[in-house]
Amino acid sequence: MALRRRRRAGPQLTASLTGGAPGLPAPSQLELDRRAFRTRRSRRSTGVALLSTLVFAVVAYLVVTRSPGWPRVQTTFFSLSAARDAFPDILRGLWLNVQVLVIGGLLVLVLGLGIAVLRTLRGPAFAPLRLLATGYVDLFRGMPLIITLYLVGFGLPALRLQGVPNSPFVLGTLAIVLTYSAYVAEVFRAGIESVHPSQRAAARSLGLTHRQTTRIVVLPQAVRNVTPALLNDFVALQKDVGLISVLGAVDAVRAAQIQVGQTFNFTPYVVAGLLFVLLAVPSARIADGVAARARRRQQTGSVL
Amino acid sequence: MSAVLDVRGVVKSFGENVVLRGVDLSVDEHQVVALIGGSGSGKSTLLRCASLLETVDDGQVLLDGEDVTDPRVDADAVRRRLGVVFQTYNLFPHMTVLDNVVLAPTRVHGRSRSDARDEALALLERIGLADKAGEYPDRLSGGQQQRVAIVRALAVHPRGLLLDEITSALDPELVGEVLRVVREGAAQGMTIVMATHEMGFAKQVADTVCFLDQGVVLESGPPEQVLGDPVEARTRQFLSRIIDAGRL
Known part of the structure; x- marks a missing residue:
């Protein structure tokens, strides 16, 4: 972490090294010494960090590969041929996960924002709505996702009501949306409450209604404040879409399970897991970038 | 001539803390009224009550003769008719x-x-x-x-502009440019109520200066009188502290 922060600070440092602001006299000897010391120190700590990482990697590699069970583990979990055989099915399954992710993600945003707005309504007239929203959040944030999946996935169709779908894809998405929108509602609510009350006062003093104030003044600022947190939840959602497999939807996890059942080789699980990681990496990097940008906006110039 | 803004016996408290204890204030068209007083004297609260950003606990606020503290009045429509400028700018x-x-x-x-x-x-x-x-x-x-x-x-x-200590958060060298805009507005006949600590500015621009103390208007009148030769002991005390601080 220290290593990374140092590198981020790099461009500014070099900019000032190559002459500084135009019109300023050449830096004093004192400053030159300080810069030389900083450069030496940062080179040394980079070296130490690299070396210690390398040593750790080698030790970990040796411990694992020298363990008594390693040959067995290698063939059961890391078999190249098994991976090759399972790959097409798992990839097809992953496409289903991506669909759940996209559709579910959008629904979560809409529902979460709606619930958050309901929870921030003031006045006795809105008490029932507020209570309902609070109850919703308490229920689905507390309930383990897997249980929500079972209840929605097996309970809803069992009612045999007209028009209730029984596709595990639809029911799985519904369960995930129920759980995640409760989380995301809380993120949005934190964002709404982070907007200073004086912004609301300014908007109302201009004659904007409560609704206009929320929509035009508060929500845009709230969403901007919580974008990093939302992206974090999105990354979590990316792997939790794999849980729809418990309802029998043939997604990446289920496809891997089928292969495992046929061959008694666990490599397909590893393949599916790696595919989920690959899916998550870009969003994680985007989340990092957005968070870093927000930080820069808030504390321009600070090195701490 | 009827007043643009007429505040009658307004009371406002926040929990145990009674901020306004029956304030009367009348502002005619094209008039500039300066509210002065120590912090906590109720200047800001009075402006917030007048612009319906707070609900009064008692008394009335009349805007062009209409009682806007009546709960049947559309508050959004009332706020539309007044402009408010805050100490902390509050731009979006x-x-x-x-x-x-x-x-x-x-x-x-x-x-x-x-x-x-x-x-x-x-x-x-x-x-x-x-x-x-x-x-x-x-x-x-x-x-x-x-x-x-x-x-x-x-x-x-x-119809009127309510200015709530609009220069208090500014560096001294930036105060002038903001006050110039207010001065121009006043010269063009804008009706203005301003809570301020800029006594020199109040003296030049205001038609009436009101001294608020402990939630009431203790003294009001032309600036030369209130700022130059106050009747009330509390006003004199307040002004002497301001002079000590080099602000007048």
């Missing part, structure tokens, strides 16, 4: 300067965007900030932000 940080100014004319008063835009640019031109129209507020100095906030309040052609 996610909108450009121009969007800040045209927001209320277009969304509240239903004017066309191009029409509102033309007027906003003319107003910004007058305060010397037309070139900042496309900037976001955080790129502006405090003085520039506050001048934009005044223009934002003026853009809806309010």
